Amino acid sequence: MALLLAGVVGSVVPGLPGPALSVAGVVGYWWATGYTAPGPVALAGLVLLGLVGLAADWLAAPLGAKAGGASTRTTAIAGVVGFAMLFVLGPLGVLVGVGGTVFALELRDSGDVDASLRAAAATTAAVLGGALAQVVLTGAMLVGFLLAV
Template identity: 50%
Template sequence: MVDWFVVGSLALLVVGVVGSVVPLVPGTLSSLVGVYLYWWTSGYTDPGPLLLAALTVVGVLALVADYFGGAVSARAGGASMVTTTLAAIVGIALFFVVGPLGIVLGVAGTVFVVEFYRHRDPERSLRAALYAAVGVLASTVVQLLVTVTMLVALVAVILL
């Protein structure tokens, strides 16, 4: 007999992996919901408390990296808070026009243009833009690694 809650848990974890690389699909959040749905289904026994805590902490850290990775890295590259806010808005808007590439190009391009307008220093503007682009890409890689790890961990719990 098929336990539909287990199937749902695994489906949420797969959505989490897909969502880690597809913008606007809640990757890590879906994975966390899948883990907790399975935990609830198991009568709060599987995964054990230590693994559940580890998956939760790693998932929350990945969420933070997702939401703030680009902004933090742009700030580390010297961009202002106004610049990073504008970059986020443009990146999301360009996603709907050119897809995932729009996020990276929108964030990096906006950071470069606004920082160049503020300081008239192309080198400084380019550095901030590169930091922002790397931050966006790095947060995606972190999310992918975390969601795949969560999926593998839960499959191992189910099979063992």
């Protein structure tokens, strides 16, 4: 249960693998009960929710950057800067680091302020959307787990 709660919290705290913690909680409970609870259908559904949450965690920012027109190089650099800024400004640092990096690098490469702003906005929205998706999915895992056991 503690891992499921940590998964929900970890979904909003950058750097913590919220969905992975939730999956570990479900699978750990299943193992501790001798593979009897939750049942196979509930287990599969809960693990699937966790895997979708992991995909949202890993893919939201790169897909948002690409949708906004950012290059692959810009996307990769923004991910590294966002991670580093987490330790400087906390969760706000991720947004500032990713959005600012996408804007600065795209502006340097293209010279187009509007296109750079669109790419930065799309990337920032995707990061926030990915976090929201993780909260919803890990919350659904917690509720589903409580209903299943």
